Amino acid sequence: GAGVSQSPRYKVAKRGQDVALRCDPISGHVSLFWYQQALGQGPEFLTYFQNEAQLDKSGLPSDRFFAERPEGSVSTLKIQRTQQEDSAVYLCASSDTGVKGTYEQYFGPGTRLTVT
């Protein structure tokens, strides 16, 4: 079956522009995670959805970052007034466990955001 997909794969934004990054999780997966991966680093957690509910947004670095998953499937991560420090790869992952379980997450290919 299809894996997790993300679009666009690459995005170049001028400082101050707004961007929207899309994630299509594996069909039926309850849990959806967003991570930010800076160059040469491991991914860092941004936010978590269980179906349409955003249960944890403790990793969002500022109020310029906003995520939604209105119908419990596709999710969008929006960054307003982009700054150079937002340049990173944004990874989406989904999991079929809605409660504490195996935590096996399936990752998308990521969106590489470059802010100039």
Add this chain to the structure above:
Amino acid sequence: AQTVTQSQPEMSVQEAETVTLSCTYDTSESDYYLFWYKQPPSRQMILVIRQEAYKQQNATENRFSVNFQKAAKSFSLKISDSQLGDAAMYFCASPALGSQGNLIFGKGTKLSVKP
């Protein structure tokens, strides 16, 4: 803060040889899982192997196995009969304490495989 530490930024192995990647973690959970993920240059993260902490037996997946030392909070990955396709970044990960399952990753180890 909860951490996962990978002390080897880069490792190199000869094709067909064995290599071990190190990872230490901290958690106060009584039951948890640990993961090794592989990230090839195309950047899509792939699960390599996982270990359930309450299981004493080390997990094995074909050429990949772990050495899980619970008391020492150590979780190393052994790759046997290394292949050129094993070249990638490898990340050790542990669920964040009290979380819904979001992972804390180490900084990664870049593995090169020499033909």
